Amino acid sequence: MFGKKEKIKVGVVGVGVLGHHHTRLYKANPDAELIGVYDVSPGAAADVGREYGVPAFDTVAALAEKCDALTVAVPATGHYETAMPLIEMGKHILMEKPIAATVEEARAMVKAAEMRNLVFGVGHVERFNAAMDFLEKNRSNTLFIEAHRLAKYPPPRPGLHRRGTEVSVVLDLMIHDLDLVLTMVGSDVERFDAVGMPVLSKTEDIANVRIKFKNGTVANVTASRVSTEPMRKFRVFQTDSYISMDYAKSTGKIIRKSFLGVASKHVNLCEKNALAAEINDFVQAVRKTKKGPMIVQPRVTGAQGLRALELAVAITEEIDAYNRKYDLYRFRK
Numbered sequence: 001m002f003g004k005k006e007k008i009k010v011g012v013v014g015v016g017v018l019g020h021h022h023t024r025l026y027k028a029n030p031d032a033e034l035i036g037v038y039d040v041s042p043g044a045a046a047d048v049g050r051e052y053g054v055p056a057f058d059t060v061a062a063l064a065e066k067c068d069a070l071t072v073a074v075p076a077t078g079h080y081e082t083a084m085p086l087i088e089m090g091k092h093i094l095m096e097k098p099i100a101a102t103v104e105e106a107r108a109m110v111k112a113a114e115m116r117n118l119v120f121g122v123g124h125v126e127r128f129n130a131a132m133d134f135l136e137k138n139r140s141n142t143l144f145i146e147a148h149r150l151a152k153y154p155p156p157r158p159g160l161h162r163r164g165t166e167v168s169v170v171l172d173l174m175i176h177d178l179d180l181v182l183t184m185v186g187s188d189v190e191r192f193d194a195v196g197m198p199v200l201s202k203t204e205d206i207a208n209v210r211i212k213f214k215n216g217t218v219a220n221v222t223a224s225r226v227s228t229e230p231m232r233k234f235r236v237f238q239t240d241s242y243i244s245m246d247y248a249k250s251t252g253k254i255i256r257k258s259f260l261g262v263a264s265k266h267v268n269l270c271e272k273n274a275l276a277a278e279i280n281d282f283v284q285a286v287r288k289t290k291k292g293p294m295i296v297q298p299r300v301t302g303a304q305g306l307r308a309l310e311l312a313v314a315i316t317e318e319i320d321a322y323n324r325k326y327d328l329y330r331f332r333k
Helices: 017-028 042-052 060-065 076-088 103-115 130-137 169-185 274-291 302-325
Strands: 008-013 032-038 069-072 092-096 120-123 142-150 189-197 206-213 218-224 231-238 241-246 251-258 261-268
Touching (some): 008 060, 008 274, 076 092, 092 274, 169 206, 169 218, 169 302, 189 302
Parallel strands (some): 008 032, 069 092, 092 120
Antiparallel strands (some): 241 251
């Protein structure tokens, strides 16, 4: 029987920027016991292990043997080959976004986790910020969404590709907003029109898509990783309100019609640590599942991660077809 005070034994696979944060937050979580870390760079793993007082394991399997659950924070192209053996070992998984590099790999992992009654979460961290708490409660009357996620080109890493550039900016950055849009709208996609282009990478560095849903809602989403000025804005137009979120400035505003006229409310996006909330949500899902008898999934499930990936991949395929049709890749260096 799983005791009330027993902690969830957790490990982190991949200790880059995000994996390092996962390690720190697991260490701080009162319901988690950080067992150790693993990374393809033994030196990086050793450094992070020393920082948080845990061992750096020589293999993923050796770490997993001692854990109930693991974060997988390796590059997207390695998600499937890293996580599938863990799922087969019966380990609960928190996968950094995107869930996988291909839809086929994502479907296989989701199915395997479901067959083994495992908790399988995906790290769409924006779902855990303060403004999204409001948006998800007030999503039924959404008419139009506009999202901009612009970033500077990732810095070089000796011996490795620049972070995120192993996949299109659609899978790297835009997928955050695609997940938010799908969550807000709650309707099937009717059609979309997408454009994009590689600039400094072999994959798309900038992309835009206009999505029309079967319930009449429209979303316009832009993502870039070659911008000079970062921007992370998400705006929602509803029948009775306008919600604007500026993630870069950690501010938000909600303007609503009321019987007295128009009411405005400011939202502090730093009211909580979104990643800490995501990790705690995952830990609590594992705790409840271990207690039984029900399987409790986290806020962002593997199935929802798959849903976002399916749309993202469809967008990248349309961009590729458009660029090939008009020979736009001739401008690529």
